[in-house]
Amino acid sequence: MRASPGPQGAQASHPPLVVAVHGWMLSGRLWDPLRPCLVSPWSLWCPDLPGFGECPRPRELQPNLASYGRWLAAAAQDQAQGRSIVLMGHSLGGSVALHAASLLGSQLAAMVQIGSGGGVYQPRPFARLRRGGAAFLQLRPRWLGPWAAESPWRGPLMAETRAARGLLATSTHRGAVRQLPMLTAALTVPSLWIVGERDRVMEPRYVRHLASFAPNHRVELLARGGHLPMCEQPQLLAELLMGWFDGIGLDPGAALDPLDGAGAVGGLNSPGGA
Secondary structure, eight states: OOOOOOOGGGGOSSOOEEEEEOOTTOOGGGGGGGGGGSOTTOEEEOOOOTTBTTBOOOTTSOSSHHHHHHHHHHHHHHHHTTSOEEEEEETHHHHHHHHHHHHHGGGEEEEEEESOOOOOOOHHHHHHHHHHHHHHHHHSOGGGGGGOTTSTTHHHHHSOHHHHHHHHHHHTSHHHHHHHHHHHHTOOSOEEEEEETTOSSSOHHHHHHHHTTSSSEEEEEETTOOSOHHHHSHHHHHHHHHHHHHHTTOOOOSOOOGGGGSSTTSOTTSOTTO
């Protein structure tokens, strides 16, 4: 389904902030290969979810999708400083983004889901996934974390155990899985769903299934792509994103506000919590 132009609020005087949300056991560094491929002045903010990367989890933040969705919505609004927001979630980060979407109201301009789908409860595969995840968390050599500062393995090594176990358990719970289609159907903005044809973590059929509930969506299959297109095919992903943004009427061409000159919203190459 071809997406139609988004709300007029998406064409504000300043370019929207693209909030990129990483998946399970990863961090904001996941998006580093994509940064230089996006054309300025698009602003990309890539926060570490609490308990992952360098962001500690507040004790009051429960490790479940709804709580993380509320955290993401509040953090994104704080970073956007009144600008429109595009949520871009990868894998489990896509589920977090769906929970955040309704909390952003008219400030949300668009939704991008990468390697994120589901909405079909599968007891046995999910049970195997939980067992495998628990075994990894128990056996991972966390002591290697400080020596892996620039390695993509730092995220899985240093992720907080309770946050990782809690998000994995709640995201594969029957109720959470069945809630995803309802959250998707409630989207009021255009959505782009991207999946690699060779993705074995989230197969294309499950992405298409969940996307079908969105009232205004487009699905893109990346030839020869896997589960991490931002690392495997960053230039292709960037071109796809910018073409879609242009097609739905998001305008990045306005000059940045002076407020945008500092912090995570200051442009594509800002650290962004990675």
